[in-house]
Each structure stands twice: as C-alpha cells, then as structure tokens.
Amino acid sequence: MKINRNFDNLVPNYLFADVARKTAEYAAANPDKKIIRLGIGDVTLPLAPVVVEAMKQGAEELAHKETFKGYPEYEGYDFLREAISGYYKSFGVSVSPDEIFVSDGAKSDCGNIGDIFSQDNTVLVTDPVYPVYVDSNIMAGRKIIYTACNEQNGFSAMPDESVKADIIFLCSPNNPTGAAFTFGQLKAWVDYANKNDAVILYDAAYEAFITEDLPRSIYAIEGARTCAIELCSLSKTAGFTGTRCGYTVIPKELERDGHNLYATWYRRQATKFNGVSYPVQCAAAAVFSEEGQRQIRENIAYYQENARIIASALDELGIYYTGGKNSPYIWLKCPNGMGSWEFFDLLLKEANVVGTPGEGFGENGAGYFRLTSFGDRESTVEAVERIKKLLS
Amino acid sequence: MKINRNFDNLVPNYLFADVARKTAEYAAANPDKKIIRLGIGDVTLPLAPVVVEAMKQGAEELAHKETFKGYPEYEGYDFLREAISGYYKSFGVSVSPDEIFVSDGAKSDCGNIGDIFSQDNTVLVTDPVYPVYVDSNIMAGRKIIYTACNEQNGFSAMPDESVKADIIFLCSPNNPTGAAFTFGQLKAWVDYANKNDAVILYDAAYEAFITEDLPRSIYAIEGARTCAIELCSLSKTAGFTGTRCGYTVIPKELERDGHNLYATWYRRQATKFNGVSYPVQCAAAAVFSEEGQRQIRENIAYYQENARIIASALDELGIYYTGGKNSPYIWLKCPNGMGSWEFFDLLLKEANVVGTPGEGFGENGAGYFRLTSFGDRESTVEAVERIKKLLS
Numbered sequence: 001m002k003i004n005r006n007f008d009n010l011v012p013n014y015l016f017a018d019v020a021r022k023t024a025e026y027a028a029a030n031p032d033k034k035i036i037r038l039g040i041g042d043v044t045l046p047l048a049p050v051v052v053e054a055m056k057q058g059a060e061e062l063a064h065k066e067t068f069k070g071y072p073e074y075e076g077y078d079f080l081r082e083a084i085s086g087y088y089k090s091f092g093v094s095v096s097p098d099e100i101f102v103s104d105g106a107k108s109d110c111g112n113i114g115d116i117f118s119q120d121n122t123v124l125v126t127d128p129v130y131p132v133y134v135d136s137n138i139m140a141g142r143k144i145i146y147t148a149c150n151e152q153n154g155f156s157a158m159p160d161e162s163v164k165a166d167i168i169f170l171c172s173p174n175n176p177t178g179a180a181f182t183f184g185q186l187k188a189w190v191d192y193a194n195k196n197d198a199v200i201l202y203d204a205a206y207e208a209f210i211t212e213d214l215p216r217s218i219y220a221i222e223g224a225r226t227c228a229i230e231l232c233s234l235s236k237t238a239g240f241t242g243t244r245c246g247y248t249v250i251p252k253e254l255e256r257d258g259h260n261l262y263a264t265w266y267r268r269q270a271t272k273f274n275g276v277s278y279p280v281q282c283a284a285a286a287v288f289s290e291e292g293q294r295q296i297r298e299n300i301a302y303y304q305e306n307a308r309i310i311a312s313a314l315d316e317l318g319i320y321y322t323g324g325k326n327s328p329y330i331w332l333k334c335p336n337g338m339g340s341w342e343f344f345d346l347l348l349k350e351a352n353v354v355g356t357p358g359e360g361f362g363e364n365g366a367g368y369f370r371l372t373s374f375g376d377r378e379s380t381v382e383a384v385e386r387i388k389k390l391l392s
Numbered sequence: 393m394k395i396n397r398n399f400d401n402l403v404p405n406y407l408f409a410d411v412a413r414k415t416a417e418y419a420a421a422n423p424d425k426k427i428i429r430l431g432i433g434d435v436t437l438p439l440a441p442v443v444v445e446a447m448k449q450g451a452e453e454l455a456h457k458e459t460f461k462g463y464p465e466y467e468g469y470d471f472l473r474e475a476i477s478g479y480y481k482s483f484g485v486s487v488s489p490d491e492i493f494v495s496d497g498a499k500s501d502c503g504n505i506g507d508i509f510s511q512d513n514t515v516l517v518t519d520p521v522y523p524v525y526v527d528s529n530i531m532a533g534r535k536i537i538y539t540a541c542n543e544q545n546g547f548s549a550m551p552d553e554s555v556k557a558d559i560i561f562l563c564s565p566n567n568p569t570g571a572a573f574t575f576g577q578l579k580a581w582v583d584y585a586n587k588n589d590a591v592i593l594y595d596a597a598y599e600a601f602i603t604e605d606l607p608r609s610i611y612a613i614e615g616a617r618t619c620a621i622e623l624c625s626l627s628k629t630a631g632f633t634g635t636r637c638g639y640t641v642i643p644k645e646l647e648r649d650g651h652n653l654y655a656t657w658y659r660r661q662a663t664k665f666n667g668v669s670y671p672v673q674c675a676a677a678a679v680f681s682e683e684g685q686r687q688i689r690e691n692i693a694y695y696q697e698n699a700r701i702i703a704s705a706l707d708e709l710g711i712y713y714t715g716g717k718n719s720p721y722i723w724l725k726c727p728n729g730m731g732s733w734e735f736f737d738l739l740l741k742e743a744n745v746v747g748t749p750g751e752g753f754g755e756n757g758a759g760y761f762r763l764t765s766f767g768d769r770e771s772t773v774e775a776v777e778r779i780k781k782l783l784s
Contacts (some may be wrong), residue, residue, distance in 0.1 A: 001558040002510035002650040042462035052455040056448045069634035070434035111664025118394035137662040166393040213465040242461035244669040257395040271527045272503025277636040
C-alpha cells in the first residue's frame with residue numbers, strides 16, 4: 001500500500017501556532033496585561049435572527065413524516081440556488097440557478113475542484129497567498145508558480161504574458177492583503193485566461209465587504225463565463241463559519257480540453273458528495289431574503305467600521321496599507337523597516353496587541369503585517385489607541 | 393488546461409434512471425394502478441424528536457454572541473467524538489475519541505480518503521458493489537480488481553491469497569446484498585490485509601441493523617487496528633440522509649509506507665475541509681444519548697419489521713435471498729431463472745411493485761433483485777401480498 005508521496009512535499013506552516021505560543025508565553029509572564037487580539041480570522045457576531053429561525057424551521061420539517069427530507073440534490077435545493085441567483089442579480093450579475101452548486105463551504109470546493117483537472121497543469125498563485133490554494137495542489141502533485149504582490153502593484157498582481165499558467169487562483173478582496181481588483185485589472189486576467197486556454201478559480205469569499213465601485217463577481221467582467229469558476233461562501237458574508245455553507249458557479253458554456261466543466265464537476269460531486277444539510281440550506285436561503293440582507297448588512301457594517309477605525313489610525317501614522325475599505329483585512333507595512341516577527345514582538349510587548357506576521361503568507365509578506373476587523377468595537381478602538389501611542 | 397482524463401473511463405450507470413423511466417412509462421399508461429416502490433434507498437421516517445430539539449438548540453446558540461460558534465475543529469467537536477466513542481463502547485468496541493473524524497457523511501469520506509493514497513495502488517472491490525467505491529477510484533486512475541459475490545459464498549466473498557490488493561473496500565451489512573460478515577469471515581480479511589500490507593476501507597453504514605451475533609465494527613476483530621479504516625454514517629442509523637453527518641475512524645497505530653494514516657488524513661482534512669455544521673453536530677450527539685438511542689431504535693425496528701415481512705414471504709415462496717435479517721436490504725434470486733430486468737418488468741406489470749435489478753450493481757448481480765425495507769408498513773405488506781399472489 002503506497003501513500004500519496006506528494007504529501008511529503010507539503011511544507012509545515014507554523015504561523016498561527018507560533019502566534020498562539022508567543023502570545024500565551026507573554027500572557028503567562030504578564031498576567032496583569034490585557035491582550036487584544038486583532039489577528040482573528042473568524043467572525044464573532046452571532047447569526048442573523050431570520051437565519052436562525054429558518055434553520056429551526058428546517059429542523060422542524062425533518063421532525064414530521066409529511067415534510068421530512070432525505071438525500072438532497074447534489075447541487076443544492078432549487079429554492080437556495082434561485083435565491084443565490086437573485087443575489088447575483090441584485091448587483092447586476094447574471095448567474096443562472098443551474099450553474100450554481102451549493103457546498104459546505106468554499107474551502108471544500110476550492111480543494112476538491114482539483115479532482116477534475118489533470119495533474120499535468122501549471123498552477124499560478126499570488127504571493128502572499130491563502131495556503132489552501134498551494135497545499136491542495138501540492139497534494140495533487142501539480143507544478144505551482146508564484147506571481148509577486150507588492151507595494152509596486154498595490155498587492156494586486158497583473159498577468160505576465162511571458163508566463164504560461166493553466167489554472168489561476170485569484171482572491172478578491174484578497175486574504176490576507178485586503179486588496180481588491182478593479183474592473184480593468186480583472187479584465188486583464190480574464191483576457192489572459194481566455195487567450196491562454198487557462199481556467200481562473202476566483203475566490204469571492206469577501207465580496208460582501210466591497211463598498212466602492214469594484215467587481216463583486218468575476219462574471220461582472222466580459223469574457224469571464226468562458227474562463228472562470230467562482231467560489232463563494234457565507235462564512236464572512238453572514239457569519240456562517242460554524243454553520244457551513246458556500247457555493248460554486250460554473251457557467252454552462254465553460255469548456256476545456258473537450259470537456260464541459262459543469263458536467264465534469266457534477267460527476268465528481270455525484271460520486272464523492274451527498275449535498276448540504278437541509279436546515280443549513282434553509283438558513284442560507286434566509287440570508288438572501290430581504291430581511292436577511294438587512295440583518296446581515298448590520299453585521300458587515302460593524303466589521304467595516306472596525307476596519308475603518310484601524311485604517312484611519314494608519315492614515316494618521318502615515319503607514320502604508322492595503323485593504324480596510326473593501327475588506328475585513330488590513331495589510332500594513334511594518335514601520336521603520338521592521339521585519340514581520342520583529343513588529344509582532346513589538347506590538348505584543350509594548351501595546352499588548354496581537355496580529356499576524358505577513359511572512360507566514362509567503363515571501364512577499366516579509367515586512368508586512370495583517371490586522372483584522374472581526375474583533376469587537378471596544379477592543380478594536382483600544383487596540384488602535386495603543387498602536388497610535390506606540391508608533392507616533 | 394488539461395482535464396483529468398480518468399473521468400473518460402467512468403462508465404455511465406443508468407440503473408436508477410432506467411428504473412424511474414420504465415416506472416413512469418408504466419404509470420402513465422396505467423393511471424388506475426397503484427404502484428408500490430420497494431426500490432427506495434432513502435429513509436422515510438422523520439428524525440427522532442430529541443435529535444430535532446438538539447439541532448434547534450444548536451441553532452439558538454448561534455443566535456447569541458456569548459454562545460456563538462465559528463469554525464469547528466476539522467475532526468469534529470469533542471462532545472460528539474466522545475459520544476461516538478461511547479456508542480462503540482456500548483457494543484464492546486474500543487475506539488478513542490481522538491481516532492474519530494466527524495464528516496458530512498460516509499460518501500464524502502469514502503471518496504476523499506483516496507487523496508492520501510498513491511495512484512499506484514490496486515483496489516479490490518466486491519461484485520456486486522456500491523458504485524462509489526469504483527467510480528471514485530476510476531477518477532483517481534487506480535487499477536480496480538473485482539472479487540465475486542455469489543450464491544456459492546452467500547454473497548460474502550473471502551480473500552484469495554493468490555490475489556494482491558493494496559486497498560480493499562468491504563461493506564457489511566452489504567449494500568446491495570444485505571449479506572453481513574461473520575466474525576470468522578471478517579477475521580480472514582483482516583489477516584489478509586495485515587499479511588499483505590493492505591488497508592481495508594470498511595463501510596459500516598448499516599451496522600445498526602445487525603440483530604444477530606455479527607461484528608458491528610471491524611474493530612471487533614483482532615488485528616483490525618493495524619489495517620482498517622472504518623467509515624460510518626448516521627444516514628440509515630438515525631435518518632440523517634438529509635441532515636448529513638457521518639464519521640471515520642483511523643486507529644492511531646495504523647501506519648503504511650512510513651506514514652501514520654491518522655496524521656495524513658488530518659493533513660488532508662485541514663487543507664480541504666472546514667468541519668461539520670455546529671447544529672448538525674449537536675443533532676448527531678443527541679442520537680447517541682440514552683433517549684436518542686431509544687427513539688432511533690423505534691425507527692430501525694420499523695424498517696426491520698418491514699424487512700422481516702419481505703423475507704418471510706420469500707421463505708414461503710422458497711426463493712433464495714440474502715439480507716433481511718441484519719440489513720434493510722433484501723437481495724433475492726429472480727425466480728425461474730429470470731434475468732434482473734425480466735423480473736423487474738414482471739413485478740412492475742403484474743404486481744405493480746418496483747424494485748432494483750441486481751445487474752445494475754455488477755456482473756454478479758445478473759439474475760438478482762434488490763428490495764428495500766424503507767417504505768411504509770401498509771405498502772410493504774400490500775406489495776408482499778401481491779408478490780406472493782404472483783409467484784405462488
């Protein structure tokens with residue numbers, strides 16, 4: 001019995017473990033200090049009331065023979081796919097319900113979608129990068145190439161015509177940098193993909209945080225339907241990190257290598273997946289109701305205000321950053337040429353604030369640092385005051 | 393961009409589509425006939441009240457900041473893994489909570505577990521077979537070999553020392569044949585796997601239907617902890633087909649090819665999975681409570697009585713079958729040497745009863761037929777009366 005040897009090529013990433021250890025050590029040595037965590041990548045506000053009510057109603061239906069639900073459709077219930085299609089329409093994007101696959105979260109689809117692609121493809125990711133794109137392709141034995149995001153390109157890398165990539169992972173608004181593509185930037189990637197017969201896997205998990213006139217879906221770009229798969233999630237949009245629901249869009253006309261990608265993915269899901277829990281699909285559909293949108297918008301606005309508070313402080317301090325406006329993440333340049341971990345130690349010890357060293361997300365993250373807006377208001381305000389006092 | 397060409401090797405299986413089409417055609421041509429479906433592979437009884445209540449409670453916790461839950465642990469909440477461990481203990485099997493991975497269903501794990509194995513392994517499956525074992529390994533490009541289940545071996549195939557297999561899929565009680573391994577039979581497989589450095593993937597999805605003195609887990613067999621991964625599900629045990637929860641056990645001492653399989657699967661899940669919905673885990677834990685066990689046992693007893701009614705009729709008619717006693721499935725030999733589809737047509741037209749032709753599950757299913765006990769009592773009784781009238 002042979003193990004998949006590609007697992008041996010995975011590089012252990014101790015980023016969050018090291019952050020936790022250093023924080024715990026400092027806390028133990030300084031029990032009187034109040035440490036504020038702005039490194040948190042998980043939501044903290046509760047689900048919207050209308051969402052919880054829908055989940056309970058869904059559960060109640062399972063309690064009675066007349067309304068009981070067995071195996072769901074692999075691609076999700078019609079009512080939810082209709083609701084998601086309507087959501088796209090609300091910001092001017094046309095996605096048909098029969099191009100949508102409901103999933104237990106974008107991470108699952110992001111990893112599993114690789115099943116439909118040959119091992120013999122070159123995968124392009126940005127640096128810094130969300131580690132799942134890299135690790136899932138290392139497991140599959142694919143060649144991975146990196147394109148640099150940095151201050152010069154505002155952490156939004158553009159395609160390089162001299163580079164040949166088959167599968168391209170893009171995330172906008174980006175985790176960890178918070179940078180969001182403009183229409184023009186994203187059009188350049190779509191054109192590159194169509195010209196090079198590549199497929200873009202577009203992670204739109206943070207689209208709900210966009211406030212400016214920027215694309216909330218890759219299908220807002222002409223030509224995207226013949227080159228792009230979009231992965232999205234309710235995790236950050238509606239606080240579903242513990243509830244688990246996402247969706248993937250594959251336009252019906254997306255073909256590669258003689259295969260229709262929708263049909264190929266359907267075959268994969270029919271074999272290795274049995275659909276999403278009915279009460280969870282009910283909860284997800286409630287997110288897209290009028291009342292649901294109003295309620296989740298309150299939570300998003302709360303996080304957005306946290307982000308604005310952090311960003312304003314950096315503006316005052318004259319520190320370069322991306323994100324904050326269209327993203328729950330703020331990606332800042334460590335002041336005075338400090339390294340990521342050097343700045344981490346300084347913030348922890350002198351301001352008792354915890355963030356995430358950028359180099360954990362890739363080489364180009366060295367000298368950068370990620371703060372998030374998922375904390376509570378009072379703590380965020382206090383953390384910002386401490387940072388301002390320390391750095392001004 | 394190259395597609396995974398292994399998908400081209402998948403053989404379309406039109407079994408259930410053909411059954412549905414033929415049934416619909418007959419129904420349309422004979423609107424006065426009352427057709428009874430005994431081909432159904434999905435549960436029909438509602439969730440147990442204590443389970444629904446737990447799911448609602450879990451949802452309510454997500455409605456409040458103090459009790460809100462974000463990302464779950466990849467392997468599932470402690471409270472659920474403790475409950476599953478306790479369930480194993482209730483029938484005398486020792487499985488530690490830290491050897492259990494909670495999933496969204498056995499089908500997902502059954503397909504995804506292949507990620508940790510090299511393409512260069514030979515996979516052994518039985519014939520007839522649950523198609524997921526075959527299709528997921530065709531997608532991965534593995535060589536598949538078949539071992540015949542037939543009347544001679546009571547549809548419980550035994551290992552052949554002259555055959556070299558690396559990965560072995562076993563399902564007991566079996567879908568579709570209902571046959572369940574004895575302790576001695578399963579010991580032979582465990583010994584074969586340990587001797588040949590193979591891994592058994594043991595699908596125990598129907599263990600709760602066992603009534604006789606037969607193994608309910610492969611870990612009831614000495615030596616299984618060094619060769620077997622067990623996949624289980626609440627789908628049939630507790631009616632979770634629409635609720636979605638299962639679990640996979642990988643003993644800590646299971647090593648192959650220099651790798652610990654628990655650690656390798658953990659790495660896979662951490663990269664491509666984000667855990668199971670919190671309210672669903674609450675519902676699953678309630679299944680294993682004292683009241684939960686009492687309530688789900690009522691549903692299982694209902695299906696078991698249906699199975700007994702079908703089996704008794706076959707006994708009366710002198711028709712050979714497997715299952716019925718320790719399984720919701722009854723796998724019968726078509727009378728008078730009829731073919732599977734010939735018998736399907738006869739039953740549909742002369743008794744207005746729908747079942748599933750055995751040849752849809754593999755070559756050795758030719759001349760066999762599957763009935764299930766998931767219908768309601770009244771219909772099951774009526775179907776059996778019609779079958780008796782037709783065949784006696």
